[in-house]
Amino acid sequence: MVEVQGNPIKRFVVKQFLPLGFLVAVVFAMIYPVPGDAMYQFKVNGWKLVTTINMALIFFIFGITLETSELKEAMKGYKVLLLGIFTILFITGLSGFIFINMDFKPMEFGYGLAIFACVPTSLSSGVALVIQGYGNAALALLMTVSTNILGIFISPIVVKMILSSAIKDIKVNAVDLVVKLGVSIIIPLIVGKGVRELWAPALKFAKKYKVPLYLVNQFQIVMIVWQTLSHSRHELLKQKFYDVLFAIMGAIGQHFFFLLLAIFIAWIVPFIGLRMQDGERKAYIIMCAQKSLPTAAVIISYLPSGPTGDHTVDAETDEVATGSEGLGDLGLVAIPCIVFYVMQVFIDAFLANGWASKYEKAEKLQDKYADQLKALESLEPDAPSLIAPSAADISADKSAAAGLQLQVQAVEVSDMAPLLGSAPEQSDSVTVSSNTQRQ
Template sequence: MRRFLTANAFVLSLLVTVGIATLLPARGGFATVVDHSTTVAIALLFFLYGTRLSPREAWEGLRHWRLHVTVVVATFVVFPLLGLLIGLTDLPTPELAAGVAFLCCLPSTVQSSIAFTSVARGNVAAAICAASFSNLLGIVASPLLVALVLGGQGGISGQAVLDVALQLLAPFLAGQLLRPLIGRFLARHRRVLGLVDRGSILLVVYSAFGEGVVEGVWQRTSVVSLLALVGLEVVLLAVVLVATWHAGRLFSLPREDRITIMMCGSKKSLASGLPMAGVLFAGPVVGLIVLPLMLYHQLQLMVCAALAQRLGRDVDDAAPVSTPVEVRR
């Protein structure tokens, strides 16, 4: 039991967080505090990554063009095509099918993609570039894809670009600038990075799931439709995970790059999707449109947390173990 709890501590902590958000969601002033805390946690995450990554590593990550092209194709080509097929079926209901098609048009997550890549011992430098570029590209590409897939219309203001720059790029650049001063100190305290990785994800889960509970989106559909939706999204996630992993093999990329492609190419951003849905859709249908996104967001965190821990343990188990050398007297 102790070994099981240790190996699955992060997944169990996610389940506990979902339970807390269900019973005690953030409301009123506390919800504002949670939102601000999430913003600070994400900014701190990128600041620490900026201090840890040398400029040379960041440049090497940007030069992985095959990796970045694969992530973009998975996010903005493969996913929308799957969403288009699901949208045509009207399963489990027309509104929920439209919601699944909508989530397929969204960009990748940033903080969880990078955090899971780090836990799984993937290429973190490339993950930062791939996830950030996906979010920036999604500001323009996602509304256009929604219009093509669902026939909707809408646009995204330039404020989203400014938010991404302030919340993600600015802390990372600040970390790069301060790296000569505090980089060595943080290198000796790598557990701090691990705590921030996991803590930021738990905070995002609590904030997102609690918001859904407060808005009552979980009560607007039947249990049968909800179970059918979960099954559909499990299949969708499994297909994309397998496709992105084997796409890396197709290009003969090393293991750490394949991990990055899988972690970045299989995610969909709740933070980008919720405000985008408010712009693209109107009326009470918005709640049902974002319900598949919220469920998929929780599902991808649970599954990828388990995958990341498993992949990370595989690397640790494969590492050579030094043995003491007997000295003759």
């Protein structure tokens, strides 16, 4: 999470940079789509050059800011890490079969949700929310790195398998996708990490300019969204309002599905022998519910467009024909992914804030009763029990101390009034107990 000092306007802009950037991208793409569309379609030897550069910059910055010590610390929870990898890349990935068979109009919306289910976890928002909720940030970071690297090889295979189940003879070159994802993700990540570790000025630069690097990273995601929406503007405006609304609700529902699935798995795994600490559980739930928009955008951009699997009727022959080679308009495919990505930040922020409030309340209770015990100790000089107790008195005092501990625990649970003011008639026993603790 990026901490920003200074005036509140600057802090707000940095914290809300991504949703603000998305808003500007949507408005600009709808009003004047020409430059964004030109960038989206600009290719060199089959490579979408601008999108590839955006993606490479995201992972280069991710690599140059990546702390090795945090990754080493996270390896202590390797069992939860392996469960997280399996959940993100396989369990939620295979749920794409559900979404691709839902009755979306146009079908591109369903294809988008199915593809988004297959991609790795988010790059920055997930880790930031885990930190916000007092979860295990190191484990969240390792889940991000491992799933985004393994996803280069796994996601294209799962995507092809799911799309092939709904679109007859779709031409998805999984090997080509692996190569393009490797160039867009793993090479920039390795280069960024190598520069950080081998060149001291780079390490100082990454630490000094952490906030600007964070903003540059987020700007690349905004650029991808802007280009995609600009390219699909003409098709998007043709769609009926309630069809677009259904796609938006589907994206929100998909995230809630992933969230509830992760919560259920985190609840059930202790019964089969895998115990999660509280911080690990928080990291697992957040990271398994989130998905990476840049990775999805790259996969979508290199999938075949053209006729979808919708049935059409030839006006002259009255024969039913089925599109079988592509996903239709790729910009429409990306729209539910964009909605999912935006909504996951807001939805999971509520969850993280709830965890944070609970944690901070517990900390305040501990501080509250720590002050009370100090106040009790200040009463000891006036207590009649300053006389050296007998063996029998010591035994009795131990029982009184145990009773006091139970009283404090009961008050903590019910959050009652401070102990000093709750039962003045018990002051003698309390004083004796405190005296015994001092001895």
